Amino acid sequence: CKIQVRGERIPNLQFEIPDEERAQPFLAEVKRAQEETASRNLIPQKESELSTWHQVSDSPRNTRSKSADTFFSGNMGFEDNFDQVLNLHKKNQPVSHRDPPPPPPPPPPPLQRESPAERSRSWNEPPKVTNTMRKLYGPSNPSVQREGLIKYLLTRREPDYVNPQNFRFFIGTWNVNGQSPDSDLKPWLDCDPEPPDVYCIGFQELDLSTEAFFYFDSPKEQEWVTAVERHLHRKAKYKRVRLIRLVGMMLVIFTKKEHRVYIKEVIAESVGTGIMGKLVRYQNYFTSLLNFFYFLFCMSTLYGGIQCRSYSEIIKQMGYLPVSRNQTEISFCWDHVFPPGFVIHHEKNRVSFILTYNIFFFLFFYPQLNMQRNLRNSFADFMEGEIKFKPTYKYDPKTDQWDSSGKCRVPAWCDRVLWRGTDVQQLQYRSHMELKTSDHKPVSALFQVKVKIVDERRYKKVFEDIVRTMDRMENEFLPSLLLSRRDFVFESVKFRQYQKEKFVITNDGQVPCHFSFIPKLNDSQYCKPWLRAEPCEGFLEPNEKVEISLDVYVSKDSVTLLNSGEDKIEDILVLHLDRGKDYFITISGNYLPSCFGTSLETLCRMKKPIREIPVTKLIDLEEDSFLEKEKLVMESFPVDNNKKPLQIPKEIWFLVDHLYKNACRQEDLFQTPSMQEELERIIEILDTSIPETIPATNHSVAEALLIFLDALPEPVVCYELYCRCLECAHDSRLCRQVISHLPRCHKNVFRYLMAFLRELLNYTDSNNLNANMLATLFASLLLRPPPNLIVRQTQNDRQRTIDFILGFIIGIEDE
Known part of the structure; x- marks a missing residue:
């Protein structure tokens, strides 16, 4: 159920609670707080003037044998x-004068995103750009569009008020094969002389029981979290930032207590990669903002013989909103690859000989992840440190002996850490042979990353300079766009098959501009459910260009109306330019009916x-x-x-x-x-x-x-x-x-x-x-x-x- 709290001096607040049993205590606390507030007021208030609450119901959505x-x-x-x-047998008028510059706001926060718990969105569900955005950036609210542009310019001038500072990130991964912790984890988590600033630890196959596929709770989760917390670096105190677990994969993030204040936003998201996203394995994503840096932590599982999904495709499917092109994103990725796809294609005896004498070079070209990266099929723009450790799979549990079971698995590097981003230096990349709980060995990587810290005094000076410049420019210029195409035709659209068209927009005016796709009158979304524009909004400097992709994908949510003819591959997109005119883009095509839907x-x-x-x-x-x-x-x-x-x-x-x-x-x-x-x-x-x-x-x-x-x-x-x-x-x-x-x-x-x-x-x-x-x-x-x-x-x-x-x-x- 959803609970909405509203009052005379506060914005509407909406809370989502899983069931009514938990909602009742919450409502009682709200009522108690309401009564206490009223009793403290010097002037008695009428009952109608007090904040009120009420419960809101949820409403969803050729030949043939004889x-x-x-x-x-x-x-x-x-x-x-x-x-x-x-x-x-699916237009603004220029502002002629301004009041004195207001106090500067805090440094630009990340774009506001809806909590993953409050949404379940397929790839082609348009971002929630509603008529609220029309009001937000339309002629009726120039102060808000001005504020957005100021934030953008502040981001462009980061070097004027930001000091770089080195942070150490410990990235750890371990496939625990459904086992419980039975040994000290310090050889893995406390193996460096100096403590890391951030721990990012991923587990695979945390729980192998059938129930793990269907229930949210698992006793293994708390066992491993407790073990990790007990064995973090002895020279520092850490605070847990976020934990996310799906089926057998778990990602947990810790940071030094003194750094927690820098983390402005934490988002967790996941994408299913099993049957219809319901069973088997998942790919988990964790995102946090550390001051001016976005850190994206990705934990993924790849299967031998199964096509590797590209990083960008998964990001698109899970609805992750990318950062501005002028903000820094640093991504870390854990990969766990299941045999046989990752198995080195040599006879086991020959591989054992090579491993005995530590001649690893001959084997590095064969693992599936390396081959997929070389073919640019998966994680092509990521980097990986030089591997100088033995394969981490497969061992007899509780030993350092290679697999002696009937399957006789060939040793392989199944546990990897990749990264991309600027100002990132890998200090260590190693396995930890001392831990023998699982048939895998844990792997860790230590990184040094330059993180931006804001100087508040210099930031205020830059802010005031931008405000003065904006006042002058708003009285002299109006924005304008040039579109390379305005008409698009999608031929023979089919159920669950992507089609893509692209066009370029250019800022041919003299001022920076903000563009966005907005809903048509009486519509709640800017496009029909089978269509998506990416990016759907952004900023452009004068003479700057950006390529926009129009993706058509018919999912189960839209296939029925297309099959019956109630809907067609026809739409008109409204590309809105703040303080400028609207541009209209026509979409047409034909759909081939399907028995699906x-x-x-x-x-x-x-x-x-x-x-x-x-x-x-x-x-x-x-x-x-x-x-x-x-x-x-x-x-x-x-x-x-x-x-x-x-x-x-x-x-x-x-x-x-x-x-x-x-x-x-x-x-x-x-x-x-x-x-x-x-x-x-x-x-x-x-x-x-x-x-x-x-x-x-x-x-x-x-x-x-x-x-x-x-x-x-x-x-x-x-x-x-x-x-x-x-x-x-x-x-x-x-x-x-x-x-x-x-x-x-x-x-x-x-x-x-x-x-x-x-x-x-x-x-x-x-x-x-x-x-x-x-x-x-x-x-x-x-x-x-x-x-x-x-x-x-x-x-x-x-x-x-x-x-x-x-x-x-x-x-x-x-x-």
């Missing part, structure tokens, strides 16, 4: 014998691939309301006249049938990420043809099935039955009754999927699946809360959805 034809048109049973069931009812009435269906007929199929569709099935205009609808969509059947025939024994099914190229190929095949086979790996087909279910505009268990499902989750008989009320195609798909999941559990020894994991994964896809649900879904509600699905997987037989 046997297959017979299967789709006929009746389909759902017996427990799955062999029989599955055999077939199309309703189950529509798909069941299509015997042909969706690309062969005219758009007008797709609109006819989609326009009926959900509750009327079942009644009007025979009256609706079907794609193939005089033919019964399919029992289930052919697309679901193709995907499940492929998995049933080829993947029941597939190791780590639904737990291993797929290749993006294969996903695009699968989507294209299902949209354009009726294939005999799907040319892709089992993991890619599995993820395609999950994406298909996640993109459905109405989930398999309809929104209107969501609350009833939660109420009946404890009773198998009531659960069956709820499913019996589903529309025909939804009911068929639900039973079909449950039969398939039960079949997978017959091969748990091979595929490493269990009922809880399947129920947790599919509950979030099949039984989603309605977008207009007044009360946010709680942890208890999520558990009941899991119990509902779990009952059908292990405890309920379909009737």
Whole structure:
């Protein structure tokens, strides 16, 4: 729930609290503080004059075989014998005079960002540039736009009032293989004569239990944090700045107590890199501002055989707002690369000989990270110190002996530290062989970085000089922009496939200017959800240029409206220039419909691939309301006249049938990420043809099935039955009754999927699946809360959805 506190002399404050139980004590404290404030006032106040609070509800958002034809048109049973069931298969005026210069503000802070806890944003959700920004930078508020420009000019004149000072950063990384701390960590954390100013310590595989994928709490977290705090450098006192943990990865930051005052802002963010960002591993980011420097700490996990994602792509996806081009950013990166991709491609005996005699040079060209960096596929602009230590993987736990297990892993440098930035000097890069808790050895790097410290006296003088200059310039000049292009066409836009166009804007005026994309009248965002402009705002000096990228990406949030024809690849962007005019940029193109994001009812009435269906007929199929569709099935205009609808969509059947025939024994099914190229190929095949086979790996087909279910505009268990499902989750008989009320195609798909999941559990020894994991994964896809649900879904509600699905997987037989 959200709680808003407002008063006569304070701005509106909004707090978000996970559940009502925690909200009640908070409200009691607010009320108590309110009463104490009123009692201290000398002049009695009326009750209406006191600050008030109230609770705010959350509101969200070509050919085909004869046997297959017979299967789709006929009746389909759902017996427990799955062999029989599955055999077939998103303008200002210049200011003429000014009052005396006001006192200078504090040194320019970082751009205000929304807390990650308050937002969940996909890559293509536009930055929150609302009509508030129009007011902020529009003609009605010249003082605010002036303030922004002053901050920009202050940043450009940093050398006039900033003193550089050296700080020492200790960057540590360790894959602990799910173990608890069992030894002194001083050989790792307290190994330098002088204490570092900042500790940045990353852990991988902190918790290997299945529960770590689904729950926020882990006992391993506190064990390792306590061990780290106990063994920090003995010559200094440290204060923890931030801790972030996701699944098995944890990042914790400490700084000397005397430096904590310099840290102005702390932001933590993460990007999922597993199946749909739900399972497997994550890539974690931590950002802090130390006076005038941005420090970006990145901890990532790369998989052998899986394409490496670029640093810039991950930053874009997680919605990280980059710093100004005139502010200094220094980035550190931990990389943990899982075999076989990082394994050195030599015979183990030959590698052991090389390692015995410390002839490391011959092996450095082979690890996957080096090869990807040389190909400029990943972290190409990062640097790494010279490796002079033995490979840190893989050892027999509690020993210094190379792996002697059956897998017989070849030694490799799986734990690395990279960096980029100016005025950075690496002092140490080493492993710590003394620690034997895990099959990995910890690694650390020590850096010396020049950090900017503000001289307040000189800063005030520069500020006053800028204010005087601004007064003179505002009376003489107006800003202007020159655009290289204003019209853009995106051809053949497809679901989950990027398209990009670029143009250049030039400040052809005589004064610095601020530009930004602003919403059109009555709009809340500056563009439609499938479009994004980067950067969406910025400053330009006279004659300075900047390249702007227009990215189009159709996700699950926007695909349904495009499929039905309610939305088109058409938009107009308003590029606003402070104290200047607006520039209009037109976007046009065509979208190719996809079965992904199309309703189950529509798909069941299509015997042909969706690309062969005219758009007008797709609109006819989609326009009926959900509750009327079942009644009007025979009256609706079907794609193939005089033919019964399919029992289930052919697309679901193709995907499940492929998995049933080829993947029941597939190791780590639904737990291993797929290749993006294969996903695009699968989507294209299902949209354009009726294939005999799907040319892709089992993991890619599995993820395609999950994406298909996640993109459905109405989930398999309809929104209107969501609350009833939660109420009946404890009773198998009531659960069956709820499913019996589903529309025909939804009911068929639900039973079909449950039969398939039960079949997978017959091969748990091979595929490493269990009922809880399947129920947790599919509950979030099949039984989603309605977008207009007044009360946010709680942890208890999520558990009941899991119990509902779990009952059908292990405890309920379909009737």
